[in-house]
Amino acid sequence: MHQKEITKLTPETILPLTCSRIGTCCHGNQVLINPWELHLIAKEKKITPKQFKDLYCELGGIRLKFNGKKDTRGKSACSQYIDGFGCSLHEGRPLACRLFPIGRQVQNNEVQYIHQGKTFPCLDGCSEVLNLPKLTVGEYLEGQKANGYEAAQDFYLEVMQNLADIAFELLLDSALAESGDTETLRLWRTMSQESPEFLVSRIGVEWLNALIVPEINEEDSVTFVQKHNELLQIKIQEKFGNSKTNQEFNKASVIVMGLTIHLAHGLGANPQSLVELWINTAKSYGAKE
Ligand code: SF4
Numbered sequence: 001m002h003q004k005e006i007t008k009l010t011p012e013t014i015l016p017l018t019c020s021r022i023g024t025c026c027h028g029n030q031v032l033i034n035p036w037e038l039h040l041i042a043k044e045k046k047i048t049p050k051q052f053k054d055l056y057c058e059l060g061g062i063r064l065k066f067n068g069k070k071d072t073r074g075k076s077a078c079s080q081y082i083d084g085f086g087c088s089l090h091e092g093r094p095l096a097c098r099l100f101p102i103g104r105q106v107q108n109n110e111v112q113y114i115h116q117g118k119t120f121p122c123l124d125g126c127s128e129v130l131n132l133p134k135l136t137v138g139e140y141l142e143g144q145k146a147n148g149y150e151a152a153q154d155f156y157l158e159v160m161q162n163l164a165d166i167a168f169e170l171l172l173d174s175a176l177a178e179s180g181d182t183e184t185l186r187l188w189r190t191m192s193q194e195s196p197e198f199l200v201s202r203i204g205v206e207w208l209n210a211l212i213v214p215e216i217n218e219e220d221s222v223t224f225v226q227k228h229n230e231l232l233q234i235k236i237q238e239k240f241g242n243s244k245t246n247q248e249f250n251k252a253s254v255i256v257m258g259l260t261i262h263l264a265h266g267l268g269a270n271p272q273s274l275v276e277l278w279i280n281t282a283k284s285y286g287a288k289e
């Protein structure tokens with residue numbers, strides 16, 4: 001697969017990181033949000049997370065709509081961008097916006113800061129940044145108050161893995177895998193290849209709400225995600241704890257893997273490669289496809 005060229009950064013890397021505030025990156029971009037970010041943004045807008053999701057998000061609540069006025073390059077503004085003013089939720093803006101033009105990737109629990117391409121992204125549209133003060137990456141991150149947002153993002157990766165583990169248990173610790181079932185892994189793979197819109201219709205509104213707009217009123221990011229993790233586990237137990245037949249275990253494992261995949265999309269992870277890995281693991285424990 002073609003990998004986009006990236007530039008790796010260290011906290012000491014010095015870059016023209018003082019924003020010109022022209023809003024170039026608030027047009028024609030992609031901003032993924034996790035459920036805690038959605039909660040904070042909605043609070044900033046003084047509406048409920050569900051209202052915000054329905055009004056301003058797409059792909060089942062994991063991405064901000066970019067359906068505002070087009071800029072001179074013909075690129076549509078973020079739904080939260082106000083022409084001549086800037087971001088309408090500046091204090092509650094999500095991690096992706098706090099970090100831009102820096103990106104953050106987590107591999108084997110190692111965090112790496114990067115920027116896309118060989119040349120600094122802001123130069124494409126805001127070249128005047130070259131005349132503004134330069135900052136180290138470390139100084140920039142501190143100024144963006146990204147800590148709590150990074151902690152939430154990393155914790156949600158754990159929630160994703162916890163959900164995957166439950167999908168495994170429903171397949172392997174029941175009589176389902178032993179029965180020679182091939183349907184469950186086939187559906188895991190199919191879901192990993194589907195668009196988020198299609199996946200959302202498969203999961204259903206009740207589960208989507210539990211995943212994307214949980215009823216939690218908590219300011220601290222880690223406590224929020226911790227509570228969310230618990231609520232999801234309680235709901236799964238309530239709904240599927242009494243499963244008895246292979247058909248019921250199949251349905252349960254597929255729904256929980258569907259939630260896992262939808263969360264993976266929202267976290268910017270690659271569901272297809274994750275699911276291939278999980279299918280191989282399940283097969284090594286006796287599941288079939
Ligand atoms: S592209 Fe860079 S300089 Fe321009 S508005 Fe975005 S962050 Fe600021």
Ligand code: SF4
Nearest residue numbers: 026078080081087097
């Ligand atoms: S949320 Fe705010 S900072 Fe982020 S893209 Fe939208 S308008 Fe820009």
